[in-house]
Amino acid sequence: MFEEDTVLHFVQKTTIINDRFTLVQFHIKGKGISETGQLERFRSEVSRLLLCPIQEVIISGIQATNSTILTLMIPTLYANFLAKQLEKQSQRIISSFLLLNVDLVISDKNEFELQVKGELYEARKRSTKHKPGQSTKPERSTPKRRMDKEQTKNAQPWKKIKRTQEKKEVMQEVCCPLY
Incomplete structure (x- = not known):
């Protein structure tokens, strides 16, 4: 009754692993x-x-x-x-x-x-096989400097985002007051 279970249970492979x-x-x-x-x-x-x-x-x-x-x-x-x-x-x-x-x-x-x-x-x-759904053409990569420049150009400063959120909250309270 208290013996260890010897049946093998199959488990799906985890993809989250520790860094090391x-x-x-x-x-x-x-x-x-x-x-x-x-x-x-x-x-x-x-x-x-x-x-x-x-x-x-x-x-x-x-x-x-x-x-x-x-x-x-x-x-x-x-x-x-x-x-x-x-x-x-x-x-x-x-x-x-x-x-x-x-x-x-x-x-x-x-x-x-x-x-x-x-x-x-x-x-x-062995050579790695082509996986379904992947393109056989190599991806074109942009230089790191240009990617960093695009990210900083498109990024909004934290204060600006915070002010925009505060304005939306104030507008909601003015337009639709809670009963």
């Missing part, structure tokens, strides 16, 4: 994670591999498809360490994630596809 954290997604092949115990083991293994305190590895989302997409919020320092290790083809990190059935790691602008190539392990950097 980064969201890292792990695509786990098959039904690798189906209980909370397995989820905690995965979290502790990520903590061990990145040399990060376990309380700093926060589950931020779990999405079920034919496989599992797990989103963890990890301190940016450790997320950058993970990206550098994958770029350097660290055999220990890649093989450990492959043993956890992870075949794709996505962090900020980096996507790494993990695979076995012969007797070695490889983390191949």
Whole structure:
């Protein structure tokens, strides 16, 4: 009656994160994670591999498809360490994630596809795919100085806004007095 619930509850990925954290997604092949115990083991293994305190590895989302997409919020320092290790083809990190059935790691602008190539392990950097609704043309940007100048030109001073609001309140009281 008082046993811990072992059923895995799926949670939508959060988009609000702390400034010093980064969201890292792990695509786990098959039904690798189906209980909370397995989820905690995965979290502790990520903590061990990145040399990060376990309380700093926060589950931020779990999405079920034919496989599992797990989103963890990890301190940016450790997320950058993970990206550098994958770029350097660290055999220990890649093989450990492959043993956890992870075949794709996505962090900020980096996507790494993990695979076995012969007797070695490889983390191949993938190009970011075109997302629906986005334009394929690069956006034209205005120089920062011109943007700042436009913002200050269009901005009203605080006192002027406050006086305008006070005038509206006075006009409302004069035109439509409260009964």
